Structure formats: structure tokens, C-alpha cells
Amino acid sequence: MDSDSDSDGSHISATPPREPLLPPRRPPQRPPKPLTSPFKSTTKIKPSFHSDTISKPNKPYSKHAKPEPEPGPKPKVKPIQQPGLASPLGNFPFQIRRPSDQPQPICTGRSLETLPAGFFSTHRPSFSKIQKPSLSFEPLTTPEITAEPKINGSDSSGSTNKKFPNLIRGDAPLPPVKLQRRSEEGNFVKLNFNGYKRKFTTKGKKTNSYSSKSKYFKRSKRRVKSEVDMESICDEEGLVSEIKQQRKAEKKTRCESIEAAVSAVQNEASDDTLVRLLKAMYGYESFRNGQVEAIKMVLAGKSTMLVLPTGAGKSLCYQIPAVLLPGITLVVSPLVALMIDQLKQLPPMIRGGLLSSSQGPEEAAETLRLIQEGSIKVLFVSPERFMNADFLSIFSATAFVSLVVVDEAHCVSEWSHNFRPSYMRLRASLLRAKLNVECILAMTATATTTTLHSVMSALEIPSTNLIQNAQLRDNLQLSVSLSGNRMKDMLKLMKSSPFLEAQSIIVYCKFQSETDLISRYFSDNNISAKSYHSGMLARDRIRIQELFCANKIRVVVATVAFGMGLDKRDVGAVIHYSLPESLEEYVQEIGRGGRDGRLSYCHLFLDDMTYYKLRSLMHSDGVDEFAVNKFLCQVFADDTNSRGKVCSLVKESGSRKFDMKEEVMLTLLTHLELGETQYLHLLPQLNVTCTLNFHKTSPISLADRDTAVAAILKKSEIKQGQYVFDIPTVANSIGVAPSDLSNHLQNLKVKGEITYEVKDPAYCYKIVEVPSDFCSLSALLTRWLLDIENCKVWKLDAMYSSAVFAMDTCETTHGCDVAQQTSCLQKKILDYFEGDNNHDVLDKMGHNSPFLRADIKVFLQGNSHTKFTPRAIARIMHGIGSPAYPSSTWSKTHFWGRYTQIDFRAVMNAAKAELMNLVGKDAP
Numbered sequence: 001m002d003s004d005s006d007s008d009g010s011h012i013s014a015t016p017p018r019e020p021l022l023p024p025r026r027p028p029q030r031p032p033k034p035l036t037s038p039f040k041s042t043t044k045i046k047p048s049f050h051s052d053t054i055s056k057p058n059k060p061y062s063k064h065a066k067p068e069p070e071p072g073p074k075p076k077v078k079p080i081q082q083p084g085l086a087s088p089l090g091n092f093p094f095q096i097r098r099p100s101d102q103p104q105p106i107c108t109g110r111s112l113e114t115l116p117a118g119f120f121s122t123h124r125p126s127f128s129k130i131q132k133p134s135l136s137f138e139p140l141t142t143p144e145i146t147a148e149p150k151i152n153g154s155d156s157s158g159s160t161n162k163k164f165p166n167l168i169r170g171d172a173p174l175p176p177v178k179l180q181r182r183s184e185e186g187n188f189v190k191l192n193f194n195g196y197k198r199k200f201t202t203k204g205k206k207t208n209s210y211s212s213k214s215k216y217f218k219r220s221k222r223r224v225k226s227e228v229d230m231e232s233i234c235d236e237e238g239l240v241s242e243i244k245q246q247r248k249a250e251k252k253t254r255c256e257s258i259e260a261a262v263s264a265v266q267n268e269a270s271d272d273t274l275v276r277l278l279k280a281m282y283g284y285e286s287f288r289n290g291q292v293e294a295i296k297m298v299l300a301g302k303s304t305m306l307v308l309p310t311g312a313g314k315s316l317c318y319q320i321p322a323v324l325l326p327g328i329t330l331v332v333s334p335l336v337a338l339m340i341d342q343l344k345q346l347p348p349m350i351r352g353g354l355l356s357s358s359q360g361p362e363e364a365a366e367t368l369r370l371i372q373e374g375s376i377k378v379l380f381v382s383p384e385r386f387m388n389a390d391f392l393s394i395f396s397a398t399a400f401v402s403l404v405v406v407d408e409a410h411c412v413s414e415w416s417h418n419f420r421p422s423y424m425r426l427r428a429s430l431l432r433a434k435l436n437v438e439c440i441l442a443m444t445a446t447a448t449t450t451t452l453h454s455v456m457s458a459l460e461i462p463s464t465n466l467i468q469n470a471q472l473r474d475n476l477q478l479s480v481s482l483s484g485n486r487m488k489d490m491l492k493l494m495k496s497s498p499f500l501e502a503q504s505i506i507v508y509c510k511f512q513s514e515t516d517l518i519s520r521y522f523s524d525n526n527i528s529a530k531s532y533h534s535g536m537l538a539r540d541r542i543r544i545q546e547l548f549c550a551n552k553i554r555v556v557v558a559t560v561a562f563g564m565g566l567d568k569r570d571v572g573a574v575i576h577y578s579l580p581e582s583l584e585e586y587v588q589e590i591g592r593g594g595r596d597g598r599l600s601y602c603h604l605f606l607d608d609m610t611y612y613k614l615r616s617l618m619h620s621d622g623v624d625e626f627a628v629n630k631f632l633c634q635v636f637a638d639d640t641n642s643r644g645k646v647c648s649l650v651k652e653s654g655s656r657k658f659d660m661k662e663e664v665m666l667t668l669l670t671h672l673e674l675g676e677t678q679y680l681h682l683l684p685q686l687n688v689t690c691t692l693n694f695h696k697t698s699p700i701s702l703a704d705r706d707t708a709v710a711a712i713l714k715k716s717e718i719k720q721g722q723y724v725f726d727i728p729t730v731a732n733s734i735g736v737a738p739s740d741l742s743n744h745l746q747n748l749k750v751k752g753e754i755t756y757e758v759k760d761p762a763y764c765y766k767i768v769e770v771p772s773d774f775c776s777l778s779a780l781l782t783r784w785l786l787d788i789e790n791c792k793v794w795k796l797d798a799m800y801s802s803a804v805f806a807m808d809t810c811e812t813t814h815g816c817d818v819a820q821q822t823s824c825l826q827k828k829i830l831d832y833f834e835g836d837n838n839h840d841v842l843d844k845m846g847h848n849s850p851f852l853r854a855d856i857k858v859f860l861q862g863n864s865h866t867k868f869t870p871r872a873i874a875r876i877m878h879g880i881g882s883p884a885y886p887s888s889t890w891s892k893t894h895f896w897g898r899y900t901q902i903d904f905r906a907v908m909n910a911a912k913a914e915l916m917n918l919v920g921k922d923a924p
């Protein structure tokens with residue numbers, strides 16, 4: 001089963017350590033469809049995206065039983081220095097007035113220049129000839145922030161020609177580019193415009209393949225409704241048909257102007273022609289910083305790393321190429337909710353689709369049909385899709401990919417705040433091999449220099465192809481305050497200017513339980529608020545987001561699950577009730593504010609208890625070398641002859657056995673696949689334990705004509721008349737993939753031959769190479785995981801240090817007032833992003849306690865029947881549950897969470913010493 005993530009996007013649960021995690025909800029079951037198999041029965045192979053099925057057993061086998069059918073440049077950023085007005089809350093003398101009612105642009109553009117037509121018809125664009133490449137990781141110049149209103153992010157406002165701090169120089173004219181084409185006769189314009197014309201001529205019909213809810217569909221409905229209204233007023237005067245004619249003519253004109261703009265770009269992709277297309281497609285007057293450069297790079301077939309602030313308009317940088325390039329633009333996105341949002345935001349002339357594991361088979365089949373038909377131009381997928389051979393095969397067989405867009409590209413790097421093992425699969429070599437794609441566009445709003453290095457290296461993006469603007473917009477006013485009672489202080493803040501006037505507000509909390517508590521508190525105090533977190537039903541989350549976007553709810557109190565990709569323009573304030581885990585997370589979250597270019601107020605409440613709690617949580621993914629060693633022994637079946645074998649690792653039991661989170665096991669398995677040596681090949685995840693009943697034909701007779709059934713009979717245990725077996729074991733014995741066996745079982749089920757249930761979700765893999773030295777490999781992997789753990793701790797400390805600096809040090813050293821905290825925080829943030837993950841940060845943790853060893857000793861004596869590792873003891877003392885020592889059991893001890901203020905490693909060392917002591921005493 002593919003596992004598209006729809007979580008908070010973090011290994012760490014958005015639940016306080018004391019609360020046990022709820023199991024994930026299963027999607028509703030769909031009626032089974034006949035699937036193909038490599039076995040005796042012969043049906044045509046169809047790609048399947050649902051390989052596991054759970055069904056209730058039918059009646060057991062009876063001879064007479066009947067089968068039952070089943071179902072660019074970093075803008076100089078100038079600190080905002082506004083005369084703040086005193087707030088009723090002593091600490092927050094915010095300014096009430098917005099500087100202007102005019103929308104403020106996010107960044108300024110620059111003049112666009114053109115090279116002669118045909119420049120690229122003889123040679124590939126050579127940017128090096130036009131602009132001087134400089135090192136991409138050079139520190140950026142000191143930012144300046146200006147709160148001056150600008151006109152729609154363009155230089156037309158008369159802004160100065162700013163220097164790009166990176167490679168794509170703002171002062172250098174960019175050449176037109178020759179479009180990347182597969183073949184000379186590629187009729188891609190026609191293809192796009194088929195889709196486009198359909199959009200404009202079939203009113204109210206589906207546009208994007210996820211379009212039952214798409215805005216275009218809704219727009220059409222609205223249009224129809226308004227037409228009905230008009231009808232009642234104007235019918236007699238015969239105006240209705242006139243209006244309709246007029247609209248038709250408008251659409252035709254628009255369509256023609258886009259068509260003309262597209263062919264102009266195809267003749268010559270110059271700044272002018274691209275601006276014309278921008279205007280025709282979106283109605284925007286000019287490109288924002290970095291956009292035209294990125295589009296040109298992509299059109300020239302050059303892989304590009306694009307780092308622009310939140311809300312700067314990164315999506316447009318793949319949408320325009322998608323219209324111009326011949327094949328499909330594949331957008332890899334980390335969250336299903338994000339994909340849906342992006343799909344909805346596609347302009348009408350771009351037909352989009354998405355594939356996610358939360359879709360039903362019919363929906364997925366319809367999307368695949370559209371891909372094969374060539375109608376889909378932009379396809380959104382999760383990175384997990386790249387493990388699915390059926391998915392990849394459609395691109396080698398029928399459709400081709402012109403461009404792969406890696407959205408939230410920082411997830412590729414283990415040094416980012418949001419590393420996803422599934423993103424490791426997005427290597428340039430792999431994408432080239434599987435999709436035959438040359439051009440990759442990686443986009444992010446938040447990446448440190450270290451993160452950028454690793455993303456660009458994985459995606460093989462040359463350092464000359466980095467387009468980077470300051471990762472912070474200049475219309476966010478930032479402030480921090482220390483709070484002893486955050487609830488009360490937050491209410492005060494909400495009831496005072498400028499928060500009182502803010503139209504829409506997002507409050508970010510760390511834990512799900514906090515969101516409910518706060519939204520209730522707000523509601524009790526006459527502030528319309530709703531909570532939002534990943535533990536809620538998807539439909540409730542969608543509803544809340546819709547109500548918020550329609551201004552029916554003023555405040556959303558959310559965990560990190562809310563907001564990624566949210567493009568509500570008028571969010572006037574973002575409040576952090578809890579400290580974010582990193583500056584990246586902080587920048588992403590405040591980035592939801594002020595997307596209309598107007599000033600947005602971002603306040604952070606700092607409290608030490610949250611910091612300590614988060615600091616403990618940063619250690620919840622850590623593992624010890626001996627656990628990794630044990631894990632490797634199981635993965636490779638402790639057998640040097642297991643090469644080529646298909647194996648599985650049951651998630652739940654494995655996780656308990658090695659005391660490792662499932663996500664950590666997946667990280668290790670992915671490293672074993674994609675590291676320097678390929679030890680294994682990961683297969684789609686499956687439920688591996690199958691309990692089966694025969695119904696129509698006797699098992700023996702069926703086995704006579706079905707090799708899979710024969711193998712099942714050989715490898716099963718019979719329990720209460722049912723056949724219980726391990727799917728990979730049976731698959732191994734007949735040399736097929738576990739997913740093929742699953743599909744075959746489903747076919748037999750549809751024919752009424754069998755019913756079965758599957759359980760035990762597991763990681764499946766094929767062994768490619770057995771490591772020769774388990775010890776050194778486990779040492780290497782542990783070191784790597786430890787570095788990741790340390791990096792997370794460092795990121796939290798950097799966030800905390802910056803907040804403390806702005807609130808405290810900055811005030812005393814530089815005499816800043818609250819309004820000027822913006823410049824202090826901005827400086828810290830920009831330094832952080834330009835640095836290399838080794839800035840000095842505040843160390844607030846204690847490193848010893850006179851009672852620590854004594855407490856550990858008492859704890860061990862009281863639990864002498866249980867085996868502990870130093871890490872397990874430290875986790876208990878820090879109040880973090882783990883698979884083998886769950887909080888449901890261990891939070892009952894009064895040592896639970898007692899030492900959160902002492903550094904985790906110091907507690908581990910003390911625990912190690914006490915354990916050694918104990919062993920010494922026990923020794924004869």
C-alpha cells in the first residue's frame with residue numbers, strides 16, 4: 001500500500017508526550033476489481049494502485065456453496081521601522097495603522113530584456129556567456145526591509161535595479177530561450193489548447209480531474225446561477241442572449257490572446273513574450289523577482305533550484321512552462337492536502353490531475369486514462385508513488401514527462417526541518433532512469449545553505465542554476481514576548497490593536513489538545529475560532545479551511561498541519577502560542593500572513609516549559625547502535641544467502657522489537673536502498689499476513705490449476721479451518737512479487753473462489769546485497785541518525801536563541817522596542833539561512849543534577865523485572881514514550897518527565913553509569 005503522507009509533516013507527533021498516539025484511520029473499503037496476475041488465469045494487466053485488500057471471510061469452503069460477489073536576487077530588505085503605538089498590553093506596543101490601503105507587493109521586479117529571435121536556434125542557451133556565474137553559497141548581502149508600497153512586485157514601480165546575491169544576476173539581461181522539445185513535430189500547443197478550449201466551451205463541466213470540487217466547477221455553477229438571475233430580470237428585453245454572446249466573445253478573445261501569447265513565446269522565449277503570456281494567463285502585469293529567470297531556465301531544459309519566500313509565486317514558475325512544454329509536468333508534493341490545493345489553483349487552461357493513495361481505484365483509473373490520453377498537463381503525486389512500478393511504467397509506455405517539479409524540496413535533505421525518507425527517492429539519477437526526464441525544478445521557501453547543498457547534490461542541480469531571494473518577506477512585523485500565562489496574554493493581545501482589527505488570524509500551537517482548548521477559550525470569549533489538526537477527519541479539516549477562506553471563521557487555531565500552501569491573501573496576523581521547532585517552521589508559518597502584500601502582525605509567545613518539552617521530543621527518533629545492529633540482522637534474515645529474496649518487516653512488531661519508530665525504520669531501509677551501496681530494493685508496503693477461506697472449488701482442485709494456490713497450501717498453517725500464511729514467503733516460493741500475489745488473490749476473490757483477510761502492515765523489500773560487515777554498517781547508520789538528531793536539537797536551539805535575542809538581548813544591547821524586534825529577528829533568520837548549521841546557539845539545558853543518579857537508581861530498583869537501555873531510561877526521565885516503552889504504561893511512574901530540564905545526553909550518561917553499576921553488583 002502506498003502511503004502518501006497527510007500528516008503534520010514531521011516525525012514528531014503533534015500530541016503531547018503523555019498522550020498515546022491514535023492508530024491511523026483506514027480509508028473506506030472499495031469493491032474489489034478483477035486484477036491481472038502472472039499466474040495461470042489470463043487477463044490483461046492493468047496498473048493497480050491498491051494492492052492490499054481486507055475483507056470479511058465468507059462461508060468456508062463447501063462443495064455446493066455459491067460464490068458471492070463482493071464489492072533571483074535577494075531583495076535588499078530594510079528593517080520595518082514604524083512608530084509603534086502603545087498597546088493596552090504593556091509588552092506589545094504595536095502599530096495600529098497599516099501603512100497603506102494599497103496592496104503591497106512582495107518583492108520588486110526588474111527590467112526585462114530580449115535577445116534577437118532565433119538566438120537559440122543554432123545553439124543551446126549559455127547563461128554563462130550572459131551572466132557571470134559566482135559561487136552560489138556566498139553569504140547574501142545585509143538585508144534591507146522596506147515597508148513602502150510597491151506596485152505589483154515589479155520594477156515598474158520605479159524601484160532600483162537590485163543586485164542578485166546569487167547566480168542569476170539581477171543586473172544582467174536574461175536571454176530568450178529555445179524551448180525544450182522532444183521532436184520537431186511536437187504539437188504541444190495544440191495539446192494544451194485542446195484542454196484550454198474545452199475549458200471555455202463546456203460550461204460547468206469537469207476541468208481538472210479532481211474537479212468535482214474544483215473552483216472552476218464552482219465558478220461555472222456560480223456563472224450559471226448569475227445567468228439565471230440575469231434571465232429573470234432581462235428576459236423580456238432579449239438581453240440574455242446578447243449578454244451570452246458577449247461573454248462568448250470575451251472568452252474567445254481571451255482564448256485567442258493566450259494562444260497568440262503561447263506561440264509568441266514558442267518563437268522566442270524573451271522577457272517581453274513571457275510577460276505577454278503572464279498577462280494573458282493570469283492578468284498580472286509583471287513577474288516578481290526570480291520568476292522569469294526560473295521559467296527561462298526551465299524552458300531551456302536546465303535543472304533549477306528556486307528559493308523564494310513564502311507567497312512569492314513559486315507555483316507560477318512551473319505552471320507557465322507546463323503550458324509550453326510538450327509532455328507532462330510532474331509535481332511531487334509532500335502532503336495530499338497541499339496537492340489538492342495546488343490542483344485547485346491551476347489556471348483554467350492547464351488541465352491537472354493527482355494520484356494519491358487516498359483516492360479510490362475509479363478516480364485513480366480515470367486520472368491514468370487522462371494521462372494516457374495526453375490530456376493531463378500537470379500531475380501531482382506524492383514521493384511514495386516513485387516506488388510503484390505500475391505508476392512508473394505508464395511513463396515509459398504511453399506518456400512522457402518534460403519536467404519534474406520537487407515542491408518543498410528541502411524535504412529531500414536530512415538536514416532540513418522536514419526530512420522525509422520517501423523524498424530520498426527523488427535522486428536525479430533515479431528520475432532520469434525511471435522517467436527519462438532531464439529537467440528538474442526544485443522549489444522551497446526555507447532552506448539553509450547546508451540543506452541547499454544536499455538538495456542540489458541529490459538532484460544534480462549545478463550551482464550556477466540556483467535562483468535565490470531572501471527567504472523572508474518584508475511585510476511581516478515580527479514580535480516576541482515571554483509569557484507566564486499564555487492563554488490570558490493571548491486573549492489580551494487578540495483584544496488589542498492591531499490584532500483586534502485583523503480580518504483573519506492563525507494561531508499556531510504545538511499539540512493537538514492545545515488547539516481544542518484554545519479555540520474553546522476564544523469562543524467563550526466571543527472570538528469566532530475553530531481548531532485544526534491532523535487528528536481530525538479530513539472532511540472536517542477541508543470544511544474549516546473553506547470557512548476560514550470564505551471569512552466565515554475569523555481565527556483558526558492549528559498545529560503545523562494547517563497552512564502549508566494555504567494562499568489566503570488577507571491573513572492579517574499569525575500568532576505562535578508555542579515555540580516552533582525551527583526557524584524554517586517559523587518562517588513557513590508566518591508566511592501564511594500578508595500574502596496580499598499588506599502588513600501582517602506575527603507574534604510569538606515564548607515560554608520555557610514548551611521549549612523543554614520540545615527539546616525532549618527532539619530525541620524521540622534517536623536509536624542506539626546495538627538496536628540498529630539487531631535491525632540489520634533481521635532485515636537480512638541473518639543469512640548470507642538471502643540475496644534476491646523478497647522479505648518483509650512488520651511495522652508494529654518490528655517497531656516494538658527494536659524500539660524504533662516506524663518512520664525511523666523506513667529511513668534506515670531507504671538508506672540501505674539509496675546509500676552508497678545498494679543493499680536492498682524497497683517494494684510497495686503491504687499487509688503481509690493473510691487468512692484465507694476457500695468457497696467454490698476445493699483447495700486441492702484449485703491448486704491443480706493455480707500455482708499460487710498450490711504454494712499457499714504448502715506454506716500455510718491451518719488455524720480453525722482457515723489457511724494462514726505470509727504473503728512474501730509464498731511469493732518467494734513461486735518467484736513473483738508480493739504485490740502480484742495480492743492482486744491474484746483479489747482476482748480469485750472476485751471470481752468467488754476465496755475470501756481472505758490481510759493484516760500486519762509491513763515494509764517489503766528485495767535483498768540485493770547482504771552487507772559483509774554488519775558491525776561497521778550499523779556504526780555508520782547510527783552515526784548518521786545521531787547527526788540528524790543533533791541537527792534537530794540545534795534547529796530548536798537556534799529558534800529559541802533567536803526569540804530570546806529579539807526579546808531580551810536585543811532590547812538591552814541595542815535598545816530596541818517591540819516594533820523593532822522585526823529587524824532583530826529578520827537578521828537572525830537571514831543569518832541562519834545563510835549559515836552552515838553550526839552557528840552558536842544558546843544552551844539553556846542543565847547538564848547535571850545532584851539527584852539524577854539517585855533517582856535513576858531508585859527507578860531501576862523499582863523496575864528490576866524490566867530491561868532498560870540508557871536511552872530508554874533517559875526517555876522516561878524526559879517524559880517521551882517510545883514503541884517499547886509507551887507512555888500509556890510508563891507515564892504512571894513518578895519519574896516520568898522529571899528531568900526535562902537536564903540535557904538528554906547527560907541523563908543517558910547517568911543512566912549508563914547506573915546500569916553499569918547494577919551489572920557490576922550482579923556480577924559474581
Ligand SMILES: Nc1ncnc2c1ncn2[C@@H]1O[C@H](COP(=O)(O)OP(=O)(O)OP(=O)(O)O)[C@@H](O)[C@H]1O
Pocket residue numbers: 152153284285286287288291308309310311312313314315316444445564565566567591595
Ligand atoms: N507575478 C505575479 N504578480 C502578482 N501576483 C502573483 C504573481 N505571481 C504569483 N502571484 C500570486 O501570488 C500568490 C502566491 O503564489 P504561490 O502560491 O505560488 O506562492 P508560493 O511561493 O508557492 O508560496 P508558498 O511557499 O507559501 O506556498 C498567488 O495568489 C499567485 O497568484
